[in-house]
Amino acid sequence: MSTNLNIRRTTDSKLSSVDFNNIPFGKVFSDHMFEADFDGEKWTNFQIKPLENLSIHPGNLAWHYGQSIFEGMKATKSIDGEPLLFRPEKHIQRLNASARRMCMPEFPAEVFDDAIHTLVALEKDWIPSTDGSALYIRPVMMAMDEALGVRASLTYKLLIFCLPVGPYYSKPVSLKAETKYVRAAEGGVGEAKTAGNYAASLYPAKLAIEAGYDQIMWMDAKEFKYVQEVGTMNIFFAFEDKIVTPAAGGTILRGITRDTIITILRSKGYTVEERPLHIDEIVEAYKEGKLKEVFGTGTAAVVSFVRKIAYQDIEMNFNVDDYNICKLAKSTIEGLRNLSIKDENDWVVPVRALEPVL
Numbered sequence: 001m002s003t004n005l006n007i008r009r010t011t012d013s014k015l016s017s018v019d020f021n022n023i024p025f026g027k028v029f030s031d032h033m034f035e036a037d038f039d040g041e042k043w044t045n046f047q048i049k050p051l052e053n054l055s056i057h058p059g060n061l062a063w064h065y066g067q068s069i070f071e072g073m074k075a076t077k078s079i080d081g082e083p084l085l086f087r088p089e090k091h092i093q094r095l096n097a098s099a100r101r102m103c104m105p106e107f108p109a110e111v112f113d114d115a116i117h118t119l120v121a122l123e124k125d126w127i128p129s130t131d132g133s134a135l136y137i138r139p140v141m142m143a144m145d146e147a148l149g150v151r152a153s154l155t156y157k158l159l160i161f162c163l164p165v166g167p168y169y170s171k172p173v174s175l176k177a178e179t180k181y182v183r184a185a186e187g188g189v190g191e192a193k194t195a196g197n198y199a200a201s202l203y204p205a206k207l208a209i210e211a212g213y214d215q216i217m218w219m220d221a222k223e224f225k226y227v228q229e230v231g232t233m234n235i236f237f238a239f240e241d242k243i244v245t246p247a248a249g250g251t252i253l254r255g256i257t258r259d260t261i262i263t264i265l266r267s268k269g270y271t272v273e274e275r276p277l278h279i280d281e282i283v284e285a286y287k288e289g290k291l292k293e294v295f296g297t298g299t300a301a302v303v304s305f306v307r308k309i310a311y312q313d314i315e316m317n318f319n320v321d322d323y324n325i326c327k328l329a330k331s332t333i334e335g336l337r338n339l340s341i342k343d344e345n346d347w348v349v350p351v352r353a354l355e356p357v358l
């Protein structure tokens with residue numbers, strides 16, 4: 001480890017108070033967090049310390065003008081109990097792509113790597129070992145200048161903290177193809193994992209839920225004809241002879257699970273196309289009985305089964321019990337995450353035991 005990392009351990013671990021068989025998603029936090037500051041010129045002050053509140057000035061630029069980006073990744077345990085990360089380098093690359101778009105400073109990849117390994121090594125007892133469970137890791141970067149006026153902040157903070165999460169027994173979801181509101185337009189910030197994208201989705205999502213759907217399937221912002229993605233998931237359509245997922249051309253989040261699943265399915269002999277996908281193609285295939293499976297993919301849910309899509313007054317219902325490709329994708333990722341399946345792509349990275357933590 002090369003990073004000059006200051007480590008202060010908790011003297012008051014919350015670990016024994018957690019019921020690992022019943023963890024509500026997003027509400028239980030582990031003991032420690034990583035923190036770093038950008039002083040206007042460079043990232044400094046690398047530290048791991050007990051999770052604690054920040055003191056934030058009312059004029060904090062992130063609150064007013066939204067310079068805030070995040071990541072979501074998971075640590076798991078192998079069947080032998082060894083802590084593992086999954087494609088961590090993809091997450092720092094994407095964090096830095098989000099940073100560039102939001103006019104924020106990139107974070108050094110080596111420091112990120114050292115920080116994640118050290119933090120997870122320190123929190124290894126927080127990684128649940130039941131199938132499908134994980135330690136969810138949340139890096140977040142935000143503006144820290146104390147000033148009003150729309151401009152890029154000079155100072156920033158990066159935090160990384162962890163939450164144990166149980167197996168995501170998600171029910172199959174129903175989706176409303178949205179034809180009034182948009183998530184992302186070409187030239188916008190749809191490809192960045194930035195706070196405002198999620199704030200903007202809340203009101204249309206509320207209307208969709210009131211109308212009886214679980215989530216929105218976002219369509220393109222010009223014609224409302226081309227499928228984009230769902231909530232915090234990318235989307236896949238398995239037709240009789242091929243699998244199609246919308247191309248990542250600036251308006252969808254480049255999901256790492258999406259990339260993983262494309263690679264897995266291709267290696268199993270499926271044809272997977274990344275291209276614009278018109279709603280008429282979906283409706284037509286559905287009517288002809290050629291649309292077999294629809295599923296969403298993301299780090300949190302891994303793979304989520306879609307049971308229904310409504311587009312205007314057309315309702316498409318799917319029999320999720322017959323989903324095979326979707327189940328294969330899910331079980332392969334879960335098998336890789338505990339190394340019960342051989343990792344042929346060098347995706348799985350054992351957590352380095354670091355000297356200050358041992």
Ligand SMILES: *Cc1c(COP(=O)(O)O)cnc(C)c1O
Pocket residue numbers: 072193229230231232233234253254255256257258297298299300
């Ligand atoms: C995070 C996210 C995804 C999924 O990305 P993964 O890297 O697979 O977790 C998809 N869409 C949106 C909008 C997201 O925020």
